[in-house]
Amino acid sequence: MNKIRVRVADWHKDIADIRRIREAVFIAEQSVPPELEFDADDNDAVHFLACEGDYPIGTARLLPDGQIGRVSVLKDWRGLKVGDALLEAAIAQAEQQDLKQQSLSAQVHATAFYERHGFKVVSEEFLEAGIPHVDMVRSS
Template sequence: MSNIEVRIADWHKDNADLRRIRERVFIDEQGVTPEQEWDSQDAGAIHFLAEEDDFAMGTARLLPDGCIGRVSVLKEWRGLNVGEALMQAAIAEAERRGLQQQTLTAQVHAARFYERLGFRAVSDEFIEAGIPHIDMLRTSE
């Protein structure tokens, strides 16, 4: 990573960037329907944006119950540890809020990435939005 920084985003003020990233990754690349991607939990979630020189290339969200989701990085920026920076920020914010357990629903192909961050599988594989997923849990020490 060069000058990539992760910050807490404002759902309303940063909405265009949050939507642009998630639409490109989930809707355009992965074929998730808009109805599946956008839900009522976005308004109450803590959103994160990864940026370099004011260009947003990644996002994630943290729900009040400690569930981390919608982790997405634009294709051109993958492999540069943007996803890891987003996850570290979300985990740190969850812990700061006293959420000692963080959960997520991982696409199966990304499970090893989350395992490196301390998550472990807690479910069998299942299909969500046409994509194989697995539920994962991380417990803070």
């Protein structure tokens, strides 16, 4: 296996790869309605692509207000720390942009993953796209 690397993506040039990953994870696997998966925030976000060699296998985005989201890794590459690399890249970018606080809405089953990166649960459980979530916050 090649080394996994994360790079800042260009929304316009890399949209096909970002869409392919998010559609596979959120729409196909988790039944998120397509109209909820892609939104106007994509235009203003910093996007990240995790690649094995030249093949994109994961993505995430950082919004201008410090919200991290759409962290997704293709099924065959889960458990290989790809999500960790994506989240670390998004946090580093947020800190570089002087965003002292990062936030996200985590699927409840993934809260321990985000807690390992310094996020703390700050809300009660709620449904988003039919999936239980909690809001989480991390301060730099």
